[in-house]
Amino acid sequence: MKFRHGKENEYEKITLQEIAKKLDLSPTTVSRAISGNGRIGSETKDKVFQFIKENQYVPNIIEKTEKKSKNICVLLPGEEGHAQLPYFQEILLSVYDCFSARNYGVLLVKTTTTNIQELKSLVEQQKIDGAVFTRTMEGDMAIRYLEKQKVPFVVIGSWPDKQVIQVDFDQEGGCKDLTSVLFRMNIKKIACVCGDAGHIVTQSRLKGIRAAFREAGVPMEEDLLYTGAVYPSIVEKDVAELLKKDVECLLCLDDNICMSVLNALNKNRVKIPQDIKVVSCYGGRLLANSYPPVTCLEFDIKEIGGVASKKLLDAINGKADYNKIILGYNVLIKDSTM
Structure with missing residues (x-):
């Protein structure tokens, strides 16, 4: 060494x-x-x-031997409770199924925007051949680090650098279509409840929502855009404020936020959809049994995990393909907007 x-x-x-x-x-x-x-x-x-x-x-990782470790790692959110969310667990299982079938070990690493020590340790000890990112964030230290160390990786999400292997859903197009459906249902006063504004997926979804407002000729009221709803207590406070503004619909940017919104509305004895409509930009397993069923976007998580795994395997074997893959979506109209 x-x-x-x-x-x-x-x-x-x-x-x-x-x-x-x-x-x-x-x-x-x-x-x-x-x-x-x-x-x-x-x-x-x-x-x-x-x-x-x-x-x-x-x-000196760059000069490491050609011998493979036969391990890859999956990077999960390091913030409290986030790694346990069904979305990330489903991606993890999909990646595991793909790599274990090829006799690879799958290691788990938690990272945040400021802490990638676990990842560094694996790389410095030459314990992984590649990595799968389950999300992308502005200024992600882990992406910069793996690029510098020349370790193959793929991101599930989007990234501005075209020399990063990317697989994503059409977040922008899906959210534009979802919002346009609301306008066609004559729902105009829409409030957005968003998570961390530094997450690329949040930015992509908001971009699609704004495009739908422009196309419909409806001004988007910035005071109805709430970001930073990362914990139930924050969501509850946001919902209380928005109820005072007489909004017609709460457009939640992910399923976790939507669950917190539903709980807050129930706590305030607000009826859905009679008193207010609720929509989610992702309707995964977390919302599968919600009452009432929530109008949402549907994405195939197992598919994106499999596609990302194939891209990473190709990169590990020296056949990296940097053409970004964009997967589709379905708009599901349910009781929460009827």
Whole structure:
């Protein structure tokens, strides 16, 4: 194993054997301390990692051997409770089915916009051949990091760089059609309840909604656009404010937000659809048994997981295809807007 340190493109290389010599340890001991394999005392491990940290050494992943680890990792949201949402679990199972059938192990990693330490650890120990992103966010550190380390990856979602392998649903087109359906039902005063504005999917869905407003010649009231609804307590507060504004419809940007909206309306004894309509830009398993059934967009999550897996397998085998794949959707009209 080789290590490097110094400024970008001006790395000084050092071998594991040289590190062992500097620490007066055997190369085997240093190797085991770094990999975590074998029985090595905590004092020795601390000594090795302290030396590596002080000298800013990192494994030279770019020069790793051609031997495959036969593992990939799936990146899940690190925010509390998000990784357990059915959407991410369904993607995970779809990716697992695809890769396990080809004798790959599937590892799980949680990341946030500011913390990718678990991912770095896997890459530096050469434990993965590639990665699947289950979402995309502005300024995603993990994407930049894997690009720099030349580790193959695919994103389920959209990304501005065309040199990133991408598979997404037609979020913009779907949300435009869904909103246009509401206008055709003569529903005009629509409020949007959105999650994190830094999520690319939120931006894509809002873009489609705005396009529908423009096409219908209906002004979109910015004071009816609520972002940051990432927890039920925030959604409950937003709903209370919107009820005072006499909106006709609450357009939720995902199923998790929609469930919180339904609960808040029920708590306030607001009847759906008699008093207010409710719509979701995604109607996954979380809304499958909601009452009343919610008008929504339907996406095939198993399909997108399978397509993303195939794209990643091709990239791992040196056949990367950077043509973005856009999958379709269905608009389902249900009782919540009748």
